[in-house]
Amino acid sequence: MNNSICGVDVSKEWLDAHVEPSGAASRFRNDAAGIADLAGFCRAAGVELVVMEASGSYERLPFLLLWEAGQPCAIVNARNVRHFAEAMGFPEKTDRIDATMIARFGATKKVKPTPPPSAAQMRLKALVVRLSQVSGDLTVNKQRRCAAGDAETVASLDEVIALLKRQQRRLEGEIASLIDDDPLWARLDQAFRSLKGVADRTVARLMAELPEIGILSNKAIAKLAGLAPIANDSGKRSGRRPVRGGRTGPRAVLFVVARTVARYDPHMAAFYQRLQAAGKEKMVIRIALARKLLVILNAKARDARIEFANAT
Known part of the structure; x- marks a missing residue:
């Protein structure tokens, strides 16, 4: 204390x-x-x-x-x-x-100290945040170009889009190099990508914004990502259990990627079908899939960390 x-x-x-x-x-x-x-x-x-x-x-x-x-x-x-x-x-x-x-x-x-991130961790997070910003700007400017009605505006937007694409490629390259240069991150990257549908941006986002993956229990990591149902019971009443809080970045990525993974992974696909057959609401299914994917990735990360520790 x-x-x-x-x-x-x-x-x-x-x-x-x-x-x-x-x-x-x-x-x-x-x-x-x-x-x-x-x-x-x-x-x-x-x-x-x-x-x-x-x-x-x-x-x-x-x-x-x-x-x-x-x-x-x-x-x-x-x-x-x-x-x-x-x-x-x-x-x-x-x-x-x-x-x-x-x-x-x-x-x-009885709050415990929060260890400071390493220089590599801070750089990875900064690069991932910047890549997200550039990708968002790229989407907005592409939409503006589609709506543009004169050649001068189109030409101006083409210049901006070309610049953003160059920055996007550079940031993606720097992130990939940073992950490849770290033996543990490279092992985690390989473990995550073994699941079809999990791509480089998903890996980078999880490593940057959820570095505890593979260290915490499944319940703890789900709560950290805001994917753990919160009890809402009183007496004989058993209320709906919402999810809230947590880290919005990883959660948003998991929402998107989980549905893609469910197309290829038989276990995720079967889980999705069971939820549909049970008549669950779309948002309930979406949250359940994201949490299921996070638990799978957490297990893969835990195994990768153990293998790395044993190899060093």
Whole structure:
């Protein structure tokens, strides 16, 4: 159990810190100098763990620099902290209150440190995010070209489309090289691709945004991806069990790929047919297929990790 926890409310310019149980508090700029001061503040207060919310990437710099300074950190879900604050009687919201609630949430939940990603993992995620952006822009500009009515607009859009295609090919090449250069990633890539219908972009997205695959249990990985049904029972009532939360990127990919895999894999196809025969709703089938695919991929990743560990 952590004896001293510092909650940090992160914004674009400021870092508001509050230490539990001492109550020490201060504000620092969200830049390298301010983060160094925050690290010194934590050392002076005997802080064992810094807890901060995911805050639209503004938490990235303090998280990494605090770890470099030797200060363990953890990132928690902002929605969970807000619900905790309201349950504790704090419906109001200020930076100072948020920092206090983050610290108390970390202490109550016994939050564990979140290890920082490796440089390769951060680069892979950045490349995958950028590839997704470029692909989206490419789709939009192709649609605009179809709707364009004059030659000058068509020519302009053709230039943009050509540029985006070049960037797309370059990003795909860099992602493939990055995966091939890492022995574990290369083994995971081979394991995932053994399932017909799972292509390079699916592999890259899972490795970038779901690096825990093959490490966590099937239930834990499904919950992390937002594909685990949430119990909704009370007394004799057994309610519908929805899915919510989790990482939207991997979940969106699994929704699309699962239906493709079901066309080729006999086990997935049989599972799909059983759900249809049982009269399940389309969305229920879609979620069930995605979860089934994730469980299969998690098992393949677990086996690949074991083989890699035994070979080294």
